[in-house]
Amino acid sequence: MASTDLDRPAAGVTWRQRLSKWDVKASPYLYIAPFFVVFTIFGLFPIVYTAVISLMDWDTIRNSGEFIGLANFDFVLNDRKFWVSLRNTFSIFLLSSIPQLIIATFIAAMLDHHLKARTFWRMSVLVPYVVMPVAVALIFSQLFADEYGLINHWLGLVGIDAIPWHKEVIPSHIAIASMVNFRWIGYNALILLAAMQAIPRELYEAAAIDGAGKARRFFSVTLPQIRPTAIFVIITSTIGGLQIFDEPRMFDSAGNGGADQQWLTITMYMYNTGWGELNFGRASAIAWLLFLIIVVFGLINFWLTRRLISSEKSGS
Template sequence: MTTTTLRRVDRSPRRIAFSQTLGRWDIKFSPYLYISPFFLLFAVVGLFPLLYTGWVSLHAWDLIGGQGDFVGLDNFAFVLSQATFWKALGNTFSIFLLSAVPQIAVAIVIAAVLDQNLRGKTFWRMGVLIPYIIMPVAVALIFSNLYGDRYGLVNTLLGHIGVPAIQWHSNPLASQLAIATMVNFRWTGYNALILLAGMQAISRDYYEAAEIDGAGPVRRFFSITVPQLRPTLIFVIITATIGGLQIFDEPKLFDQTGTGGANGQWLTLTLYLYNLGWTQLNFGRASAVAWLLFLVIVIIGLVNLAITRLIASNEGVRP
């Protein structure tokens, strides 16, 4: 009996030391274990396809023959020498500007209205999210009929007020504006809810103090809401930029052929990539376009990051 008790006493310090070691390991490695599923999933569905696309872009690769000879940067040189690539790049930026700028401006206004003490707030907040949950294919098909050149609803209404019909599928600006309208219809409500969440995080004491000082609603909006909303607004701008540069469904389904127009009026980089890969069956050149699009997004992301740091530094030195 005494021997057993001594053995248990002798083992207890070891158990305590082992438990302390486990506790230190838990504190040190648990955060990494908690976030590891995201990085594992990203490595499988994000990083590996990115690296593999880079490998494909360095080879002569087609759908039937598979991997061919190593060609180095020849695919990139070919793509950059094509006028179609630069036209697609210009169309991508044009549609992005036509969609992102009005989209964010309208989203701020909608968020400001929803931030008021409205009746049925939940109903209105869910209502602005409905366009986002509609399938992009359905939105593109509906709007492509609305913007029909001969029998579209928009041209019919314009004809009733004496305005000549707009050639939505032949005029470059009109076609890009129509596609931008589809994008705005889907994403404005989503961005409005994100901005609304940022507005609700602003302390109401600022508004009460400004109202006591005699500031009106417009003055309070531009002097309190917009400055306090900068971090959320920057996030929305970055996500809208990335999504706008990757637009595909709307230009693909804007007409029956899905090639970006007879003269490439609304041909985007993703649509040009699709045509190279699945129409011309040249995966090497399509992968080169994909990597060039990735580099464009990274450059714009770095520019946004620099602007963000500049705004943060200016706020830090502001009295």
């Protein structure tokens, strides 16, 4: 009786086959390993090191400190500047992020149409992002100058009194928020545009056949389809908005957040405490409090994301 292939013993696995199998399993980890190595050195280690310093009365000259527990956190939480800076940070964040996302979505929708010289317009909206933040802050600080600023000059031409941009809280926050919007609207618009271009055109055609107008197609097709990308933009805008530093720092020549801390942000407060007062223990405590605030907002955004995705699935 002739033997079949099933009766023959299986051939042994060669070393090349083993190497190929190992390569398939291990190579993805090797590809992403450099990021985690760099993150550990320049990200995770500073976080842990800052946590240690925040519990000490740090001596910058001797580069050593005495353990004092949570005294730095207690001082910061009872300091008026911290709560003023927290108020200013959230105020500037809301005044910048909400209009920023609305305008960016509108610009992305316009760029998604069949425009002439589309590449030119798409590159143009990104130009403010590549401008140095210091240059943007210097230009806008002159536009919003109290005495000779261009904005107050225009207001004077129509009979409106000059606005004290550098003396009052809300006007200074509006001025700083305008700088942030100028830099980041185009960047977020391109991210949203990429999401819009990934939407199947058949959905728009079907909506048009059903009689939906442009506005109805935008709210019923475009916005639901770009929801995951919009959530990503909201999360990144939240993190960036809570860490705002360059614009308020350069809003005046002193860089202290105003005479009465009208636009002092948390990052400015941390910088002034660390490098101005040379108290790195308290500065580290401020950094950790800011870190915890960002984590809380990140968790809230994550919860909202899950709710939106689950509602979208249940509605489909």
